[in-house]
Amino acid sequence: MAASGGRQRLADAVKQVTNSNFADALKQLRAHVDQADFVAVSCRKTGDCASASSRHPWRRVLPMDTPEIAYLKAKLAAESYEILQFAVCPFSLKGSKVIAFPFNFNLFPRDRLNLGMPSYSFSCQTSFLTSMAHEGFDFNACIYDGISYSSRVQESMDKERNRSPHIQTPNSCSTTSVVDSIFMSxxxxxxxxWLSTSKNSNSKTDDGELLMSLRKLILGTDLYGTRPSMRIDVCSDRQVQLVLQTISRISDHIVPLVIPDKSGQPRAVHVVLTSSEEDKSILMSEIQILEDEHNLKVRGFREVIDVISSSNKPIIGYNCLHDEGCTTKAHGNNVLRITHLFAILCTLLKLFPNGIVEEQYIKAIEDYLNILYPSHTTIQESDEEDPSFTKENVRATNTNDLVFLWGYGHLTAKELKHSLREAHDVFKEDFELRFMDKSCAVIVFYRAGSAQVLLESMASAMFCSDGLSKMKSEGLKAAGYQCYKKVCRLGLWDANLSDSLENVMSDPAGGISTFSEKDASEVSWTSEYAIDLSDL
Known part of the structure; x- marks a missing residue:
């Protein structure tokens, strides 16, 4: 009972945020982030590329991937699946105490602004949805009351389409022409x-309604809410500035609003009369509130991201690229667990939020600042009978030492490696082989230059051995790491890796067999990394 009660108190501590209470929650979050030392994050998604890669296992983040390739694969995961919940927890460490303020934002993309772009579609994995349903995930809260959002491009489109009146500060004009003087006069x-008429209209007059209507029509007077207002047509930014200067010389109680047309050019200045300095401040606040409400509607959940990023506070996460959230019904609890874990680590390492760190830990911390380590999934294409595949050490290698092979039929790893050893002398040196998927294998050579020799032999019939020529005639093809890198840069994710490599190889400008020291990178390779081929 005590444990159950503790979990319930933990669940109650997380503020559940939907579209209904988003505005108030955002204000609270902003205040808590400003006062916090750190910000922990966690999320629930509709799927995961690592879990969905049984069809295309090469799209997983692999040890041999450079940071650029790892980022592109992580970007694919972020763009493929939808985040339905995003938990944020600003927290501070005060001695042995953790002061935390967890928020759980329920999200759902929808075209609230009717912009028509981009397409609000995403992938779902049934295993993820089934697991979430078993945990009591409230899909209705996300779908019907989830917070939407827009990109910066969409926000710009909205501003282009919906030009709203705005307050503009007058600039002093250096010279005034005769035409300007006449316009200002x-x-x-x-x-x-208009001011005189507005003041008289506040007092009791014997004028009939028709006469008052005619006076308003001639003077162009109207009401802005309950305040008297007047419209002055303009045809350029120059005339806007002249109007603003004129107003500043007449009264301090007038608020000018510049009204743009659909193209963004000024078409009029709406002049609003306030009764006092206090009333003017109230009006300015009302205008700002309306603008903030519209911006919040347009940006949606992106406001939360902006709050976190602009705070420059350290962000704490766990396995962010493959985060499935918490195995409980209290959504958002995982971010509290991350907070608690980080606090324990700080205590063990004697780290302090105010930046005071014992000297022996300074170097260790600096090595891990602002570095994202994607979760590496492993690949395997070995036969246990072959002792060359049982090495347990991690070896650093160069991307220029990697070669991708395909078109070898249905050979096993042992059979393919045996055929290669018989086909060319380069395979008599130390090398390892792994399958990327059912269609393609990758080879790492531990002798510099071997990969270049192989690719040159594959490209030239003159230097190609008889065994290699036979395998080429049966369909064997090869490409260097630059070809693999280009596949990822072009986003050719939807095919087997062999087909993607073929598409890049067909490009005359590919330059696949050319090695460049400038483009080479050091990557990791280890025989321990493995996936079960039965999953492929």
Whole structure:
């Protein structure tokens, strides 16, 4: 009972945020982030590329991937699946105490602004949805009351389409022409007459409604809410500045709003009369609130991301690229567990949030600042009978020492390696072989230059051995790491790796067999990394 009660108290501590209470929760989050030392994050998604890669296992983040390739694969995962819940927990460490404020944001993409782009579609994995349903995930809260969001491109499109009145600060004009002077004089006369009429309209008059209507029509007077207002048409930014200057010389109680047309060019200045400095401040606040409400509607959950990123506070996460959230019904609890774990680590390492760190830990911390380590999934294509595949050490290798092979039929790893040893002398040196998927294998040579020799032999009939020529005639093909890198850069994810490599190889500008020291990178290779081939 005590454990159950503790979990319930933990669940109650997480503020569940939907579209209904998003505005208030955002204000609270902003205040807590400002006061916090760290921000922990966790999320629930509709799927995961690592879990969905049985069809295309090469799309997993692999040890031989450079940081650029790992990022591209992580980007694919982020773009393929939808985040339905994003938990944020600003927290501080005060001695042995952790002061935390967890929020769990329920999200759902929808085209609230009717922009028509991008397409609001995403992939789902039934295993993820089934697991979430068993845990009591509230899909209704996400679908019907989830917080939407827009990209910066969409926000710009909204601003282009929905031009709203705005307050503009007057700039001093260096020179004034005769035309400018005439325009300002006429504007001044109109505003002064309007002010006089507005003041008289507040007092009791015997004028009939028809006469008052005609006066409003002639002067262009109207109401902005309950305040008197007047419209002054303009045809350029220059005239806007002239109007603003004229207003500043007449009264301090007038608030000018510049009204743009659909193209963004100014078409009028809406002049609003306030009764006092206090009333003017109230009006300015009302205008700002309306603008903030519209911006919040447009940006949606992106406001949360902006709050976190602009705070420059350290972000704490666990396995963020493959985060499945918490195996409990209290959504958002995982971010509290991350917070608690980090606090324990800080205690063990004697780290302090105010930046005071014992000297022996400084170097260790610096080595891990602002570095993202994607979760490496492993590949295997070995036969246990072959002792060359049982090495347990991690070896650093160069991307110039990797070669991708395909078109070898249905050979096993042992059979393919045996055939290669018989086909060319380069395979008599130390090398390892792994399958990337059912269609393609990767070879790492531990003797520098061997990969280049193989690719040159494959490209030239003159230097190709008889055994290699026979395998080429049966369909064997090869490519260097630059070809694999280009596949990932072009986003050719939807095919077997062999087909993607073929597409890049067909490009005359591919330059696949050319090695460049400038483009070479050091990557990791170890025989321990493995996936079960029965999953492929």
């Amino acid at each position: 006429r504007t001044k006369s109109r505003i002064e007459l």
